Amino acid sequence: MTRASLRAGCGGSLxxxxxxxxxxxxxxxxxxxSPVMAAFELRDxxxxxxxxxxxxxxxxxxxxxxxxxxxIRVGASHAALYQIEGxxxxxxxxxxxxRRGSLSFACSRVGVEGATESSARLAxxxxxxxxxxxxxxxxxxxxxxDGEPREGGWAFGGWxxxxxxxxxxxxxxxxxxxxxxxxxGLARLSVSPSVPVAxxxxxxxxxxxxxxxxxxxxxxxxxxxxxxxxAGAARLRLGRGExxxxxxxxxxxRLRRIEVSAGRIDQSDGGVVTGASVGLLPAxxxxxx
Amino acid sequence: xxxxxxxxxxxxxxxxxxxxxxxCAALAxxxxxxxxxLYDPLGADEGQEFVELxxxxxxxxxxxxxxxxxxxxxxxxxxxxVWRGAAGNAAAPxxxxxxxxxxxxxxxxxxxxxxxxxRNGAVLDLLGYGDLESATLYKGAPAPDAGSGQSLxxxxxxxxxxxxxxxxxxxxxxxxGAANHPDVRLRISGSGPSATxxxxxxxxxxxxRASVRNxxxxxxxxxxxxxxAELRDAADGAWASVGSTPGGSVMPAESATVAxxxxxxxxxxxSGRVRTCDSGPPxxxxxxELPLADTAAVWLRVIAGPAVVNEIAFRDAGAGEWIExxxxxxxxxxxxxxxxxxxxxxxxxxxxxxxxxxxxxSLLVVAKDPALVRAAFGLADSVVVGVIGGWPxxxxxxxxxxPADRVRVLEAGGAPCDAVPYRAESSVRGGSLERxxxxxxxxxxxxxxxxxxPRRGTPGRENSMRAPGxxxxxxxxxxxxxxxxxxxxxxxxxxxxxxxxxxxxxRRLTVRVHDLLGRPxxxxxxxxxxxxxxxxxxxxxxxxxxxxxxxxxxxRAEALPEEGEEAxxxxxxxxxxxxxxR
Numbered sequence: 088m089t090r091a092s093l094r095a096g097c098g099g100s101l102x103x104x105x106x107x108x109x110x111x112x113x114x115x116x117x118x119x120x121s122p123v124m125a126a127f128e129l130r131d132x133x134x135x136x137x138x139x140x141x142x143x144x145x146x147x148x149x150x151x152x153x154x155x156x157x158x159i160r161v162g163a164s165h166a167a168l169y170q171i172e173g174x175x176x177x178x179x180x181x182x183x184x185x186r187r188g189s190l191s192f193a194c195s196r197v198g199v200e201g202a203t204e205s206s207a208r209l210a211x212x213x214x215x216x217x218x219x220x221x222x223x224x225x226x227x228x229x230x231x232x233d234g235e236p237r238e239g240g241w242a243f244g245g246w247x248x249x250x251x252x253x254x255x256x257x258x259x260x261x262x263x264x265x266x267x268x269x270x271x272g273l274a275r276l277s278v279s280p281s282v283p284v285a286x287x288x289x290x291x292x293x294x295x296x297x298x299x300x301x302x303x304x305x306x307x308x309x310x311x312x313x314x315x316x317x318a319g320a321a322r323l324r325l326g327r328g329e330x331x332x333x334x335x336x337x338x339x340x341r342l343r344r345i346e347v348s349a350g351r352i353d354q355s356d357g358g359v360v361t362g363a364s365v366g367l368l369p370a371x372x373x374x375x376x
Numbered sequence: 377x378x379x380x381x382x383x384x385x386x387x388x389x390x391x392x393x394x395x396x397x398x399x400c401a402a403l404a405x406x407x408x409x410x411x412x413x414l415y416d417p418l419g420a421d422e423g424q425e426f427v428e429l430x431x432x433x434x435x436x437x438x439x440x441x442x443x444x445x446x447x448x449x450x451x452x453x454x455x456x457x458v459w460r461g462a463a464g465n466a467a468a469p470x471x472x473x474x475x476x477x478x479x480x481x482x483x484x485x486x487x488x489x490x491x492x493x494x495r496n497g498a499v500l501d502l503l504g505y506g507d508l509e510s511a512t513l514y515k516g517a518p519a520p521d522a523g524s525g526q527s528l529x530x531x532x533x534x535x536x537x538x539x540x541x542x543x544x545x546x547x548x549x550x551x552x553g554a555a556n557h558p559d560v561r562l563r564i565s566g567s568g569p570s571a572t573x574x575x576x577x578x579x580x581x582x583x584x585r586a587s588v589r590n591x592x593x594x595x596x597x598x599x600x601x602x603x604x605a606e607l608r609d610a611a612d613g614a615w616a617s618v619g620s621t622p623g624g625s626v627m628p629a630e631s632a633t634v635a636x637x638x639x640x641x642x643x644x645x646x647s648g649r650v651r652t653c654d655s656g657p658p659x660x661x662x663x664x665e666l667p668l669a670d671t672a673a674v675w676l677r678v679i680a681g682p683a684v685v686n687e688i689a690f691r692d693a694g695a696g697e698w699i700e701x702x703x704x705x706x707x708x709x710x711x712x713x714x715x716x717x718x719x720x721x722x723x724x725x726x727x728x729x730x731x732x733x734x735x736x737x738s739l740l741v742v743a744k745d746p747a748l749v750r751a752a753f754g755l756a757d758s759v760v761v762g763v764i765g766g767w768p769x770x771x772x773x774x775x776x777x778x779p780a781d782r783v784r785v786l787e788a789g790g791a792p793c794d795a796v797p798y799r800a801e802s803s804v805r806g807g808s809l810e811r812x813x814x815x816x817x818x819x820x821x822x823x824x825x826x827x828x829x830p831r832r833g834t835p836g837r838e839n840s841m842r843a844p845g846x847x848x849x850x851x852x853x854x855x856x857x858x859x860x861x862x863x864x865x866x867x868x869x870x871x872x873x874x875x876x877x878x879x880x881x882x883r884r885l886t887v888r889v890h891d892l893l894g895r896p897x898x899x900x901x902x903x904x905x906x907x908x909x910x911x912x913x914x915x916x917x918x919x920x921x922x923x924x925x926x927x928x929x930x931x932r933a934e935a936l937p938e939e940g941e942e943a944x945x946x947x948x949x950x951x952x953x954x955x956x957x958r
Contacts, residue, residue: 126927129892143893168892169930169947197892198928201860202951230926232861234838235953238926276954277925331894354894357934357945 125277126204127228129197132166132176133364134350138324138337139312142352142360143300144283145193145208149314149322149339150346150368151215158184160191162346162366169358173199176362184369188213188220201233215248215259222246226266228273240272244280261285265300279303292316306330324350331355344368407433408442408493410501411472411530412547412556415484418525419721425484426476426552427459427491431467432534439465442500444475446482447490452510458482458491470534474553487521490514503528503540519544525566529556549591561592562601562623562652564672565631569650573819574784574795575677576640580817584619584636584674586650590626592667598625601668602655605636607676608647615649622655645791646676680794680818681705683713683785686739687839688798688824689808690770690781693832695752697770698743698760699783700835702814706736710761713793715742718782720768722790726761741835744769749835759836772800794818802826808833810841812858830865840870853946854880855887855933861951862916869923871913872950874931876906879946883935889914889950890930897924903936916952926954 129142136146148160163179175197182191194207207227213220222245229239246263266273267280280303287296294314299307310328317323320342326335337350346368352360409430417424427444431437439461448454459475467473484491487506490513492499504514505528506521516539522528529547530536533555537543547556549563569586576582584605590596601623606615618638626632636650651671687700699715707713709731714722725742734740739759743749744767746760771781779797787793796818802809807827816823827833829840842858858873876885887901897918914931918924930947937943 125925128927169890169894169932171930171947171949174930174949198951199860199949202928202949204928230954232951232953234861235863238954276927331890331896333894352894356888356890356894356896356932357943358890358894358930358932358947360894 125279126230127206127276127278129168129176129204130195130206131178132168132197132360132362133162133164133178134337134339134348134362135324135364137166137335137350137352137360137362138314138326139296139298140310140326140328140333140335140352141298141312143308144298145210149324149337149348150341158369160184160366160369162364164362164364166360166362168197168360171199178364180366186214186216203231205229205231212246215250218250220248220250222248228276228278230276238272238276240270240274240276240278242266242270242273242278243268255290257287257289259285259287259289261287331358341368344370407431408437408439408467408495408500409530409534409536410491410493410503411533412527412551413484413491413503414522414527414550414552415489416486416522416524416526421483423477425480426474427480427484428552429467429473429475429493430530430534431469431471431473434469436469437467439467439473442493442495445492445494446484447492447504447513448485449488449490449504449506449508449510449513452512455492456482458484472533472553472555476552488513488518490518501536503544505540505544514540517541520546522546527552531557533557549589551591556591558592558667559594560596560667561590562596562626562668562670563589563591564650564652564670565589568672569648569674571648571674571676573797573817574782574792575680575818577679577817578640578643580640581637582640582676584648584650586634586672587631588623588626588634588652588670589631590628593628595628596623596626596668598623600655601652603634603636604651604653605638606649606651607641608649610644610646623652640678641676643679644677645787646678648674648676650674675791677792677794680785682707683710683740683793684811684814685783685785685794685796685818686811686814687808687827687833687835688770688783688796689833689835690783690798690800691772691803691806693806693808695749695833696743696745697767698741698749698833698835701740701742701785702811703734703736703738703740704814706733708733710734710740712788714786714788715763715768716784716786717768717770718784718797722784722786723763723765723768726764728761739836743835753831753833753835755836772803774800796824798824806832808835810834810839812839812842828870830868841873852877852879853933853948854883854885854935854944855931855946855948857931857948857950860949861953862914863953864916864923864955867955869916871915873911873913874900874948875911876933880906880933880935882906883941884938885933885935887912887931887933889918889924890932891924892928892930894930897929900931901933914950924952926952928952 131146132142133146135149136142161181166176168174176195178195180193182189189212191210196203196205198204210224212222224244226242231237244265244267249260251258263283265281265283269278282301285296285298287294296312299309301307308330310326312326314324321340324337332355333352335352337348339346339348344367346366349363411430412428414426440463442461444459445455446458458481459479488508490504492502502515504518508514508518519528519540527547527550528544530543531545548566565587569584572583599622603621603623604617605619606617608615619636621634621636624632649671652668654668681704683701684704685699686702689698710725711727714724716722741760743760746762749760774780780800782795782797784795785793798809803826809824810827812823812825825841827840834840856875862872863870884903884905885901886903888896889898890896916923929950931950932947934945
């Protein structure tokens with residue numbers, strides 16, 4: 088590490104301190120939590136998430152925007168879950184991305200007729216170009232079942248990401264406190280916090296990542312994700328995870344500013360989730376980060 | 377046969393007249409006799425009572441000046457005019473003369489009482505019945521008192537021994553205007569035929585069963601008569617035979633049961649009947665006389681509706697007895713429907729002062745004590761109603777192998793709308809019986825299951841137990857679920873019934889509950905072979921016995937690969953609701 092160059096910008100040390108503090112507090116909160124197993128666990132079944140075998144986390148875009156100009160990202164996805172007729176997730180998102188950060192809003196609905204979980208999520212994120220970036224998010228979660236009163240509430244969480252460069256290799260470390268603050272309605276539904284962690288190695292447009300999510304009961308869900316560019320206008324994301332054992336793949340193709348992608352997860356016990364999405368990328372998006 | 381009746385009484389009557397004179401000096405010539413009397417009909421008395429006279433002579437008897445009087449058992453000597461013969465009235469020789477309906481000037485009293493016929497002050501015949509004290513009210517000894525719906529009938533038409541007790545007997549089979557006991561008579565018993573099931577479903581076999589009694593004096597040989605089941609065509613009103621069976625031999629005063637089976641007709645209400653008739657031409661019957669012919673009507677329904685029994689609380693779990701009706705179609709007035717059990721008369725639903733409509737798909741609770749049910753289950757006044765004329769108490773114990781009772785819903789004309797026989801053992805915890813599906817036959821035991829609701833019933837709301845959809849074909853899903861939502865009340869889960877379908881028959885199954893991320897939470901079945909369609913429960917807990925949180929889950933069934941059989945899997949979604957306070 089002595090040869091590593093820490094490229095923290097102005098105020099970076101403060102953000103590092105804040106990130107560390109937030110992570111520590113939130114880790115503690117997560118460890119006190121009840122098992123991560125309730126409504127709203129499936130958040131994102133878009134192809135980007137399927138390729139990363141991470142339906143329990145917000146997905147990283149397959150085409151990122153790192154350019155200096157502000158742009159709008161918008162898209163929608165549909166996923167069919169476990170080959171059950173009518174069981175699907177619909178998701179739509181819109182975001183404004185700029186040099187200093189981004190503001191995004193996503194809403195999703197998963198379920199069958201008469202039983203749905205829905206969420207609306209607002210996230211404010213500092214630019215990833217910075218050495219340390221923070222993200223704050225707020226979610227509104229609702230469970231609607233036929234013949235039952237609607238249940239739901241608010242959840243808040245945050246992410247901290249540190250970015251290092253080592254020669255031609257960029258290293259990112261993410262620690263998050265997911266849904267660490269919850270309203271009573273969600274506590275009633277046993278929605279509990281968790282601590283997602285990730286380490287990413289980026290080089291030459293390819294990415295290798297180790298991702299895990301720690302639940303309060305010690306439950307873990309480690310996964311490895313590989314992502315590579317294909318001919319500049321396409322990207323392939325492959326993932327393999329445990330608990331449950333699963334593999335995933337996603338292919339995204341960019342035609343000018345339009346992104347079309349498809350993905351699939353196969354679980355070891357035969358469960359299959361497939362999804363497709365279409366979106367509009369920010370003007371400055373590129374296949375190489 | 378009529379000749380025998382005419383000839384015998386003539387000789388006998390003289391002897392009997394002498395005997396009568398010994399016991400009742402007031403009697404004059406016994407040319408006219410009382411032969412049958414109904415003083416306590418079922419239901420309202422008015423218009424239903426009758427008195428039958430008999431002319432035992434070989435010539436017609438004028439009834440001009442003959443009066444029929446009723447005597448009050450509590451006030452001996454007090455006689456009330458009931459009927460007066462007019463100039464044109466006459467009783468045919470060896471035949472009955474009926475006095476009924478509007479012809480009766482006063483009501484006949486239930487026993488102990490008496491009736492007599494008088495001509496010119498002379499008493500021709502006297503019948504006292506019941507526990508009479510005054511000897512002026514009977515001959516020799518009073519006849520027994522007949523119960524409701526029964527008549528008192530002379531044992532031998534036109535034969536009088538001078539002792540009422542010996543000459544008269546209680547008769548369940550009324551024969552107004554006809555001989556009580558001719559040589560040959562076959563009659564379908566008064567209760568009429570019964571249909572089993574009373575409300576059938578397409579594909580079921582309907583059986584009409586009737587008791588046929590030989591009320592004549594001679595045996596009726598086997599094969600001499602035939603029983604026929606007929607249904608009326610709704611379009612043209614014509615009767616069409618749907619089954620017949622040759623009758624067996626029946627001894628006098630004995631009965632034979634006939635059973636006629638046929639496939640359930642088209643859905644709807646049907647008018648049916650059972651008819652007995654001669655197998656061939658009647659050998660010695662007088663013209664127009666068909667002693668083996670009788671007819672009794674019966675209603676049939678195929679597929680219950682529009683008011684369908686959806687829940688039955690035949691045990692009193694604190695709120696009294698009640699049933700829940702589900703309306704398949706809109707009805708303009710629920711007061712047109714009646715509730716009954718297997719034996720009780722119909723009790724109309726108390727809809728209030730004005731007609732009360734009920735929409736298709738709506739529920740209505742009919743209770744013995746509506747206020748109690750409202751209070752116990754927190755129901756609105758409009759959801760629970762009572763019945764008029766007392767509750768038809770449902771049995772909660774069985775006798776023999778028969779069902780404990782039958783809950784019947786009848787339409788205005790008495791046609792069945794739904795009928796559900798049940799067994800007491802169906803309710804182990806004292807809970808109500810819930811219909812698993814409106815589409816299942818009413819009379820099938822598998823259609824009903826005891827409520828698993830903590831309050832032992834779900835009047836006015838969705839049943840706690842529901843059946844999965846129709847059984848899947850072999851290529852269909854391996855698994856179906858009885859509900860989409862698993863609910864909990866006061867810490868008690870209402871289990872969801874999971875049914876392995878025909879597609880799983882003979883296969884080894886693994887069934888697990890997963891969350892939406894695919895994480896297995898509970899193993900319900902681990903490789904067991906399903907030799908038939910089977911069912912099992914999920915109580916909303918994981919493998920550690922901990923209740924899973926609210927949310928959506930997937931129940932995945934996998935048929936394991938075996939020799940000649942490929943692996944296959946199917947899943948059903950299931951939601952778990954948040955805990956609801958008791």
